[in-house]
Amino acid sequence: MxxxxxxxxxxxxxxxxxxxxxxxxxxxxxxxxxxxxxxxxxxxxxxxxxxxxxxxxxxxxxxxxxxxxxxxxxxxxxxxxxxxxxxxxxxxxxxxxxxxxxxxxxxxxxxxxxxxxxxxxxxxxxxxxxxxPYLLNVPGEDLPKVKHYYDDPHPYYDMRVAVVGAANSSVDVALETFRKGAKEVTMVIRESEINPRVKYWVRPDIENRIKEGSIKAYFESSITKITPRTIEVKTPDQELVLENDFVLAMTGxxxxxxxxxxxxxxxxxxxxxxxxxxxxxxxxxxxxxxxxxxxxxxxxxxxxxxxxxxxxxxxxxxxxxxxxxxxx
Missing domain, CATH: 3.50.50.60 (FAD/NAD(P)-binding domain)
Structure with missing residues (x-):
């Protein structure tokens, strides 16, 4: 040509x-x-x-x-x-x-x-x-269950979902998968709180869901390893092994x-x-x-x-x- x-x-x-x-x-x-x-x-x-x-x-x-x-x-x-x-x-x-x-x-x-x-x-x-996308750089991140892009909540119905991040995209994903029938939604957040720049009309929603326990949140925490059926999470108090089907890494x-x-x-x-x-x-x-x-x-x-x-x-x-x- x-x-x-x-x-x-x-x-x-x-x-x-x-x-x-x-x-x-x-x-x-x-x-x-x-x-x-x-x-x-x-x-x-x-x-x-x-x-x-x-x-x-x-x-x-x-x-x-x-x-x-x-x-x-x-x-x-x-x-x-x-x-x-x-x-x-x-x-x-x-x-x-x-x-x-x-x-x-x-x-x-x-x-x-x-x-x-x-x-x-x-x-x-x-x-x-x-x-x-920013990578988590942890073992198991290359597994098919790990997603750095989110489209639709339907695939996560009746699944245990871990959402990484505390900004707008993470909050939206956590709330939507929770409301569309995910079995369990867990947020893993490096910071000590939900990002202050989260949309003002959404922030009270996510904070209330966390407060009532509908969505579990681990603050000042990070995922250290991902396996086909679990994730390992390091928190300020302890290291946890949680059952998990999908990791939605909304890390920017x-x-x-x-x-x-x-x-x-x-x-x-x-x-x-x-x-x-x-x-x-x-x-x-x-x-x-x-x-x-x-x-x-x-x-x-x-x-x-x-x-x-x-x-x-x-x-x-x-x-x-x-x-x-x-x-x-």
């Missing part, structure tokens, strides 16, 4: 990647959006019954109205909306196609993917952070720093490993390579959301227009 030229190559087909494609089209720049998964893959991997924090208008991109039937939109509504955005703007998406290598070739970047080779004047990385996710470093993007030495970029243009320390969306926060994955990073697309394309980036 011969090399395909484009003005802007966008890595990541999430909402911010789509927004970048829209701004490129508005500016008369050719574009391609590449993602190793499906359209808005992170949202697709959210729990089936998830509801967004934001109202629908805060999730809109490209001037396409997002009408929700609920006070806050649901995952199915968001999937439908972003499909409609991609279709109405006729965005050039290449899905289920991974980026294998990025090399500088004179004034262009050569991007090799699992299905072809592209030459681009500029690259925008909008990959988010949902692909790489992290960006692919190795990919950023392979391109030459400098990673900060701060606690959040914040990638280097110009806050006015979103350009990294590598010429014509930009960051957009959640990836900008490094490990501080709660710094950027759809609603406050949509503007990155305009900032990047404005900078490229000033540079007169046009493919020959």
């Amino acid at each position: 011969s090399d395909q030229k484009t003005d802007v190559l966008i890595i990541g087909a999430g909402p911010i990647g789509l927004a970048c494609g829209i701004e490129a089209k508005r500016a008369g720049l050719s574009h391609v959006i590449i993602d190793k998964g499906c359209l808005v893959n992170s949202i697709y991997n959210y729990p089936a019954n998830m509801t967004f924090f934001s109202t629908s208008d805060r999730l809109e991109i490209g001037g396409v109205p997002f009408i929700s039937h609920n006070p806050k939109p649901t995952r199915p509504e968001a999937l439908e909306y972003y499909r409609r955005v991609a279709s109405s703007w006729e965005l050039n998406t290449r899905l289920y196609e991974s980026v294998d290598a990025v090399e500088k070739m004179g004034d262009l970047y050569q991007v090799t993917t699992s299905r072809g080779v592209f030459q681009a004047r500029a690259i925008i990385i909008a990959t988010g952070f949902y692909d790489l 996710y992290q960006p692919d720093f190795s990919f950023l470093e392979s391109i030459g993007i400098a990673i900060g030495q701060d606690e959040f490993k914040t990638p280097t970029y110009n806050e006015s243009t979103m350009e990294t320390n590598v010429d014509n390579v930009y960051l957009a969306g959640v990836i900008c926060g490094g490990l501080k994955t709660n710094a950027w959301f759809i609603e406050n990073s949509r503007v990155h697309a305009e900032m990047i394309i404005d900078d490229l227009k000033k540079k007169s980036v046009v493919a020959e």
Whole structure:
């Protein structure tokens, strides 16, 4: 296959990647959006019954109205909306196609993917952070019973479930599996309390379920070993062996720093490993390579959301227009 030229190559087909494609089209720049998964893959991997924090208008991109039937939109509504955005703007998406290598070739970047080779004047990385979960790093974590992603409560009916973590996702999983018939729900939490940032309307619910004993919680504790039928838990007072059918490790996710470093993007030495970029243009320390969306926060994955990073697309394309980036 011969090399395909484009003005802007966008890595990541999430909402911010789509927004970048829209701004490129508005500016008369050719574009391609590449993602190793499906359209808005992170949202697709959210729990089936998830509801967004934001109202629908805060999730809109490209001037396409997002009408929700609920006070806050649901995952199915968001999937439908972003499909409609991609279709109405006729965005050039290449899905289920991974980026294998990025090399500088004179004034262009050569991007090799699992299905072809592209030459681009500029690259925008909008990959988010949902692909790489934090691991427990304990024996038995590779067993099929251990899940780092949660979709639906049905498989856990009449099962003994251990939920690891104390943030929003962990609390949601614990409450939903409890209410959908799990035989036993146990939370294993490193901290001394439920995360203060848990949704204010959910926090009393989980605290009351723990207080009444419907959901068991071990605070300042950690799983040390997983076997097909048990988990071993270290608590401040003792080490326990608990019967267990599934471990739902809602331990959070992290960006692919190795990919950023392979391109030459400098990673900060701060606690959040914040990638280097110009806050006015979103350009990294590598010429014509930009960051957009959640990836900008490094490990501080709660710094950027759809609603406050949509503007990155305009900032990047404005900078490229000033540079007169046009493919020959």
